[in-house]
Amino acid sequence: MDRYLLISADCHAGPRAEVARGYVDPRHRGAFDAWLADEKGMARRRAEHTGEAIYGDEALADFAAEDGVAHGGMDGAWDSKRRLEELEADGIAAEVIFPGGSIQTVSPFGSGLMTYQYPQDAALWAEGCRAYNRWLADFCAEAPGRRAGVGLVAVEDVGSAVAEVRWLREHGVFGGIALPNDTNGQPFYNHPRYEPLWATCAELAMPVHTHSGWTPNYGNHPGSLGIFLQEVSWWAHRALWFLIWSGVFERHAALRLVMTEQGSNWIVAAMAEMDRNYAMPMFRQLRRKLPRKPSEYYRQSCFLGASFLDENAAAARHEIGVEKLLWGSDYPHIEGTWPHTKQRLQEVFAGVPREEVARMLGGNAAAVYGFDAAALAGVAARVGPPRDSIGA
């Protein structure tokens, strides 16, 4: 094979509001209309949350100017045909899809990555997840074998979340579920209430994901956007140590956690710190219940959906684990590598052995998400970056 199989482990899509409405249960469409009317004040609420909008006019103008190309905005967030064309032009054969497509799309009732979310009615949150998941099932089915959706679950009612995971698995186009980074008033993930969810995800080989997005509300005060950027990845990291320390990976060895768009290098120091703490005398009792070091559960069970995989992460790949890094383009977000992925990959992987590059760019993702690499070989041969253009 003289081209790389490129699988982006971090892309985003969602329905436009009028399309989303059709996926909402008719009983809840009145509530949806009311939510949407309020949602149109989103720019205002974003400003209240971080002081200024990340996707404000200025940021978008900067992006267009810096880009020097008319790539036509972010309609690929919902337009299947355009999306395929743009991904192929960027060298990508297959992708993993999270919500939060663009400011033109919605996740009903704030059920997406929870950025700027305010507390939700539990029933509507669950309905928002179901509606988004049903839209995503159809969207993935438009490009068979090339799209793995990440489904949404609400965690107020764990039994319903388990049922939703079974629905997702049966539909065959999902690559797992996203764990909310805030549990909407419920206990966080060391609580035994989540055991049926972990057991089901392990049984059905449905990885659980954390993706950066949610933070506390910093208010429309000075510096909120800088503070948001400083903290947003940490709030996504948290589930890792809640799952490790509470023994979830010991009890459910088949469970997989993918931590997406929240940096990569931090994991080296975090695991070293957890191992140091684990060795402390005070954990003598705990070590009977948790017989292996935290880093061993990481090695067994965890992966990094490495959007913004940069030169630093490439340099630290052996400490992080070459097999742990799943590259992502963050399409169609303006902070990702699209539409300059191929050029960016040349820079990032300069000097890295091609065998390792191939794993980080697609091989690892194919294994974690069960993509049929053989079936994708034809696409890769057509659109993938030439193997001699990236790595050494």
Place this chain on the structure above:
Amino acid sequence: MDRYLLISADCHAGPRAEVARGYVDPRHRGAFDAWLADEKGMARRRAEHTGEAIYGDEALADFAAEDGVAHGGMDGAWDSKRRLEELEADGIAAEVIFPGGSIQTVSPFGSGLMTYQYPQDAALWAEGCRAYNRWLADFCAEAPGRRAGVGLVAVEDVGSAVAEVRWLREHGVFGGIALPNDTNGQPFYNHPRYEPLWATCAELAMPVHTHSGWTPNYGNHPGSLGIFLQEVSWWAHRALWFLIWSGVFERHAALRLVMTEQGSNWIVAAMAEMDRNYAMPMFRQLRRKLPRKPSEYYRQSCFLGASFLDENAAAARHEIGVEKLLWGSDYPHIEGTWPHTKQRLQEVFAGVPREEVARMLGGNAAAVYGFDAAALAGVAARVGPPRDSIGA
């Protein structure tokens, strides 16, 4: 001078309950008695918070066994004479005192480092701070020139906090105030409501401190103690970026922040990340209000109260800033270096030039807290570690 001037920038003290009661305003003594009766369930509440107590029987037994000496528990947390003897035997001439002395001492109404704190009545929280501060003023006065207290403030009423800072300054034995790591329902530190507090602390040269302690309640569920250890420093770090990004150090150049017992090396990556974010196009507007890079405000205004200053921090001292590191022994806590400080310092500073060691062990703290180094020279000449025993 053939001995080091050792100043511990992180020690702990507090009154026993019956002594604390005398410092509580008579109007609030009934409430104090009720709080104390509930407080006797502290071990239970600690278990509810982190699943097991950090200072549980097992940990204390391990400490005694490992130590191999009968150092008589932690009575130095409140016994002034014993404290002086133990500190001197450990080589220490002067100290900075935080609350949280030992499990035999109290900070009325949970006003201390807020570990395991539950939500407080605002008036009682403020009264607890006042009572602790008045006890600490007397305690510091028992060893003139050798104890700098860190006062407590409640932040519900910023005007009262400002008045308390003025009281502390007038009493001449305080080295600043501790910022609560949780604001008890009030906005966090990028809110303009705190401006009078920053202005007053800058005007009076009273450094503000964050000290690890507070975390969310993890519940009595598996892994809570490991999760607590993983997160407790981060909750203490937060004020740093709230103050930097909101421009507090730009508007109040004389304000000093000391971050105590929360690690040291993390600051290198944190400042690099903030500088990278600051350079992003989206911050063009912000850069007009915040003309210097985040790391420049760190260099201007911030210090690390480096309890557990270890070999890694010693190796990274030039990246962190030799002038930023204020060593601390954490006396009388069992996780600190007491009673083996001299031996530990030999290990940590092996190969480090003595001129730099002298700054980190005492020179920096003398400058930040205004200790009279000349007046302390006599004590240091008597109790300090020989200069040729530590460093190179």
